[in-house]
Amino acid sequence: PAATLRRLLTRAADKKLPLLLPCAYDGLSARAITRAGFDGAFMSGFGVAAVNGLPDTGLLGFAEMVGAARVVCGATRLPIICDVDTGYGNAINIKRTVRGFADAGAAGIMIEDQVAPKRCGHTRGKTVVDRADAVLRVRAACDARDELGAKGPLVMARTDARAVAGLTEAVERCLAFVDAGADITFLEAPQSADEMRAYCEAVPGPKMANMLENGVTPILPPGELGAMGFSIAAYPLTLLSAQIRAYERALGAIKQGKAPSAQDAMQFADVQAAVGFPEYYAQEARYAINMRYNAADDD
DSSP, rough: OOOHHHHHHHHHHHHHHHHHEEEEESSHHHHHHTTOOSSSSSEEEEHHHHHOOOOOSSSSHHHHHHHHHHHHHHHHOEEEEOOTTOOOSSSHHHHHHHHHHHHHHHHEEEEEEOOOOOOOTTSSSSSSSHHHHHHHHHHHHHHHHTTTTGGGGEHHHHHOOOHOOOHHHHHHHHHHHTOOOEOOOOOOOOOSSHHOOOOHSSOSSOOOOOOTTTTSSSOOOOHHHHHHSSSSEEEEEEEHHHHHHHHHHHHHHHHOOOOOOOTSOOOOHHHHHHHHHHHHHHHHHHHOOOOOOGGGGGO
């Protein structure tokens, strides 16, 4: 998975068009992204928390997140970058985290510099560790990557310092992350196109833009992001917010004694296709055994 992701990032840089990564949070969303023809996906911590009925405030731990990664990666052959929050402990824990997500099938992991328990980067109340601690986290993740050899996932290093310490500190952290060995950097929540451009001009290597609808960062088209220097554009809540809206419409119709509209309810055959029945039936036919038995055949 990591080698595929590296090739996709190289292609994105050559074409100046970012790799588009819708965010998955369970097997169904991973299948939907695959069926839609995307080249990869990002496993969103916000989304995983949400489908567990929780806010993205650090309430899920390592075991729950790596379990979710196993489900998401197992539902698709696409390379998946997985959110590992703050790494779930000290440097030794972080190395274990990287190994765990590699075993789950992750092509990349994203580690951040928030104080634990962390929270969504576009919500209030977040704080960050000092720069030295942030770099230590990234170095531990990169060491684990290198120790895993070809199986090692790419390391994306994220900073949330823009909101609490300003753009200059956030850029300086990204530069330090590159020096520590990060494959990709992610400056969370720049507040204008000018800030996004300044980040890209200052920091070498692959960079990710977070296209969160109604967040603090402008939503820009892929061509403009690529021209700035972004190699990845992630869409963290697009599928989740669409799903919640569809839930609300369908539940509202049921509550009123009505059938959900054709826009909100798929044909049953389409539902079966979305969850994998056609592939199952094909495998079932391939391995079918003729179970008919005639006692006369024994004579």
